[in-house]
Amino acid sequence: MxxxxxxxxxxxxxxxxxxxxxxxxxIDLKRYLFSLKLLSGIEGYKNKKILDIxxxxxxxxxxxxxxxxxxxxxxDHYVFPESGNEMFGIREIEKIKAVWHAQGVEVFDLDIIxxxxxxxxxxxxxxxxxxxxxxLKAPRVFLDRIFTLxxxxxYFLLTTPNIATAVKRLxxxxxxxxxxxxxxxxxxxxxxxxHWREYTMAELEYMCRKSGFAVVDRHTVNTLxxxxxxxxxxxxxxxxxxxxxxxxxxxxxxxxxLCRKP
Numbered sequence: 001m002x003x004x005x006x007x008x009x010x011x012x013x014x015x016x017x018x019x020x021x022x023x024x025x026x027i028d029l030k031r032y033l034f035s036l037k038l039l040s041g042i043e044g045y046k047n048k049k050i051l052d053i054x055x056x057x058x059x060x061x062x063x064x065x066x067x068x069x070x071x072x073x074x075x076d077h078y079v080f081p082e083s084g085n086e087m088f089g090i091r092e093i094e095k096i097k098a099v100w101h102a103q104g105v106e107v108f109d110l111d112i113i114x115x116x117x118x119x120x121x122x123x124x125x126x127x128x129x130x131x132x133x134x135x136l137k138a139p140r141v142f143l144d145r146i147f148t149l150x151x152x153x154x155y156f157l158l159t160t161p162n163i164a165t166a167v168k169r170l171x172x173x174x175x176x177x178x179x180x181x182x183x184x185x186x187x188x189x190x191x192x193x194x195h196w197r198e199y200t201m202a203e204l205e206y207m208c209r210k211s212g213f214a215v216v217d218r219h220t221v222n223t224l225x226x227x228x229x230x231x232x233x234x235x236x237x238x239x240x241x242x243x244x245x246x247x248x249x250x251x252x253x254x255x256x257x258l259c260r261k262p
Contacts, residue, residue, distance in 0.1 A: 003040070004037070006067070007033060007036045007037060007040065007063075007067070008033060010036070010063045010064075010066040010067045011029065011032055011033055011036060011059075011063045013062075013063070013066050014059050014060075014062035014063040014066060014103075015029070015059065017062055017099055017102075017103055018057055018058065018059060018062065018096070018099055021057050021090065021092075021095075021096055022057060022059060025056070025057070025059060028059075028223075030223040031130075031131070031159070031223040031254055032059060032060055032063065032130070033223075034219070034221060034223055034254070034256060035060065035128065035130060035157060035159060035256065036060075036063060036064070036067070038157055038217065038219075038256060038258055039064070039126065039128065039157060040067065042126060042155050045069065045126055045155075046067070046068050046069045046070060047070060048069075048071070048124075048125030048126050049071040049072075049073070049121065049123055049124040049125055049126070050064060050069055050071065050072045050073070050124070050125070050126040050127075050128065051073050051074075051075060051121055051124045051126070051127045051128070051149075052064075052072070052073070052074045052075070052127075052128045052129075052130065053075050053076075053112050053127060053128065053129045053130075053132055053146075054075070054076055054129060054130060054131070054132030054135075055074030055075060055076050055079075055107055055130070056076060056079055056088065056130075057079065057090065057096055058074050058096070058099075058100055058103075058105055058107050060074075060128065060130060061073065061074045061100075061105045061107070062099075062100075062103045062105055065103055065104050065105055066103075072104075072105055073105070073106050073107070073108065073120070073121060073124075074100075074105065074106070074107035074108070075107070075108050075110040075112055075121075076088075076107060076108075076109070076110070077109055077110060077111045078193065079093070079107075080093055080109045081093055082109070085193060087193055087194070088193070106120070108121075112142070112145060112146070113136075113138070113141055113142055113145055117149065121149075123151065124149060124150065124154070125150070125151065125153075125154050125155070126154065126155045126156075126157070127146050127149065127150060127154070127155070127156045127157070128156075128157045128159075129142075129146070129156070129157070129158050129159070130159050131159055131160055131161065131254075132160075133158060133160050133199075134160050134161055134195040134196065134197060134198050134199070135193055135194065135195060135196060136196060137196050139197075139207055140207065140210070140211065143207055143208060143210075143211035143213075144211050144212075146211075147211050147212045147213060147261060150261045151261070152261055152262065153260065153261065154260070154261045155258065155259065155260050155261075156208075156213060156258075156259040156260070156261070157256070157257070157258050157259075158204065158208065158255075158256075158257045158258075158259065159254055159255065159256050159257075160198065160199060160204065160254070160255050161195070161198050161253065161254060161255070162198065162199075162200070162201075162220055162250070162251070162252060162253055162254060162255050163178060163197075163198035163199055163200055164200050164250055164251060165178075165251055165252070165253055166251040169251070178198075179195070179198075180194040180195045199255065200250065201218060201220055201250055201255050201257075204255055204257050205218065205257065208257055208259050212261065212262070213259035213260065213261060214259060214260050214261075214262055215257060215258070215259055216258050216259065216260050217256075217257075217258035218255075218256065218257050218258070219252075219255070219256040220250050220251070220252035220254070220255050220256075221252040221253070221254060221256070222252045222253050222254075223252075223253055223254045
């Protein structure tokens, strides 16, 4: 089995282990796969402690365990029902906890900005943040915290949606916002947990470097777009438009920035 096939197999197994909870995350499969490709390129990653921040139901940690990583942890706050979050909270969290235990993964109810790390996570060598920074009001505090947690030589993989996709550029051209729907933002105020801000690649690189990281790899790719039989014409038209204009620089759906602490 070649490397890509092995990554796909591990990811599919993680999805299967978490069903039916993982069903609604099928759209993110390619996004996770690209992250696994980048992480598997880190020398000795299997022997390092890996922490996935904003892990959700734990798809990535379980996939990494199935790929042979010895120490993989997740951290999330909003997935636990105690948070009271309507968007991310899972009421049947005990069933998911049983899957985590069976798969050798531990996920902590943890706010990475405010809370101290459990001693179990001391010495973490790789930190992953999958589609989380766009939900935060204070990205500098978040990145500075991650920089502090990593040892010299540690790696940080940051992924987040792109503010400058082809579709969002078109929306703005016709006077429509490329941002999260204002109804939720207006209704929830300070408690809003949608996308406070999305970024261009240049903005992400700037913030990572200002926090002390060296950027060692970067990609902007389409990982969500797909023409689907049975879906609406509007969604397929959007997907086709994204595919046709993928030649535009920096127009991919997701940013990936791999950083290293000097």
